[in-house]
Amino acid sequence: MDPNPSKRLRTTDRGDGTGGGGEEEEERAVDVSIIMPVFNASCWLDECLQAVLHQDFLGSMELSVFDDASTDDSRTVVEGWRTRLEERGFSVVVSGHDSPQPRGVGYAKNKAVSQSRGQYLCFQDADDIMLPQRVRLQYEASLLHHNSLIGCRVQRQPEGSTERYTRWINSLTQDQLFTQVYTSHGPTVVMPTWFCSRRLFLTVRPFDEGGKGVPEDLLFFYQLLRQGCGLFRVDRCLLVYRYHEKATTHSVTEKTIWKLRVDFLQERVLSQWEKFTIWNAGKQGRMLYRSLNPINQKKVRCFCDVDENKIQKGFYTYEESKERPKPKIPVLHYRDATGPFVICVKLDMTGGILEENLNSLQLKEGADYYHFN
Known part of the structure; x- marks a missing residue:
């Protein structure tokens, strides 16, 4: 890798979203492009771009920013960093559109x-902060796991926000x-930490462009798994992952996520099982049962629970069914039930009791049970 890569000349967008204009640019690809969508991120961009500037990766890098009709001065802030980034050896391309709506x-x-x-x-969200080693360590991991989506551990900011979710991100094996x-929780390799080869990205699909309310990361993630691609996490904290009420993830409804998860579970797991048990006879377990297609509903051997x-x-009656009798x-009780199991109890919410019960049955995750919670 050339520690002092030559800069490729790129121009800012003409306002039509098509990217650069008349200047020639080198055809040679750079090693890593930092992909940054931007929408009204002015208040975070200085901190974000300062961190980009301080990456210790010695290969050639590019910052590719697309501004999605920001109404603040996001584009101006990014352009203000162009000279410093280019002096550091980055190629910089900034474009966007000025439509009335993002x-x-x-x-x-x-x-x-x-x-x-x-x-x-x-992939870098404009409101997050990459640590100096991020590009280098994820690039090295990609060379070893070339057909995998690479993630990392995160530090949540403000500290203590989404505590269970953050613990889950960082503790997965x-x-x-x-x-x-x-x-x-969504993708096990969380979107703000994604790093992959261009070849892998093109193998999967572009992101869904349905706009607000569409979980484009989960749709891409499931398609990636369908394509047989791998997953790998660098077990270092390489990103400060910011939590705030304006984050786009808040626009996605639980109903949308639920349906995607149920469909993927049926496709990848339940289609392979002749019979199974739903672990939780309460609201979540019954909701899963009602969401299954008729073929998989008939595969449900029983519900199991600890609640006397x-x-x-003795039984749950599916009142909404058109079958007669219903x-x-x-x-x-879970000790009297037969697997495999779909676990519909929230992780990290029972003080370790769920995990103890699973361990007492000597069950293996991914073979004898899957979590759906």
Whole structure:
């Protein structure tokens, strides 16, 4: 890798979202493009770009920014960093559009990728802060795991926000990156930490451009797994992951996420099982049962639980069913139930009791049970 890469000349957008104009640019690809969609991020950009500037990666780098119709001075702030970044050896391309409405984060990411030239893509949210080692360590991991999506551990800011979610991100084992993809937390390799080869990105698909309310990261993540791609996490904290009420993730409804998760569970797991048990006879377990297609509903052997009140009732009646008589599913104590299991109890919410119960049955995650919670 050339420690002093020559700069590729790129120009800012003419306002039509098509990228640069008349200047010639080198055809040679850079090693890593930092992909940054921007929408009204002015208050965070200085801190974000300062961190980009301080990356200790010695290869050639590019910053590719697409501004999704910001109404603040985001574009001006980014342009203010151009000289410093180019002096550091970065190629810089900044474009965007000035439509009355933003077209969504999926659209902005796709545009930032399409105008970039990196052999590897490092996705960076404008409100987050990458630590100095991020590009280097994830690039090195990508060379070893070339067909994998690479993530890392994170530090949440403000400290203590989304405590359970942050603990989950950072504590997943390599196997659990695959087995816990059905949980409500979303992608096990969380989007703000994504790093991958351009070849992998093009193999999967562009991001969904449906706009506000579309979980473009989860849709891409599930498609990546369908394509047989791998997952890997660098077990170092390489990103300060900011939590705030304006984050785009808040626009996605639980109903949308739920349906995607159920469909993926049926496709990847339940289609392989002849019978299974839903672990939780309460609201979440019954909701999963009602969401299954008729074929998989008939595969449900029983519900299991630890709540004596639910167990004493003996069964759950599916009142919404058009079948006559209406299906009645037995409710058993978990020790009397037979696997495999779909666990519909929230992780990290029972003081370790759920985990102890699973361990007592000597069950293996990813074979005897999957979490769906």
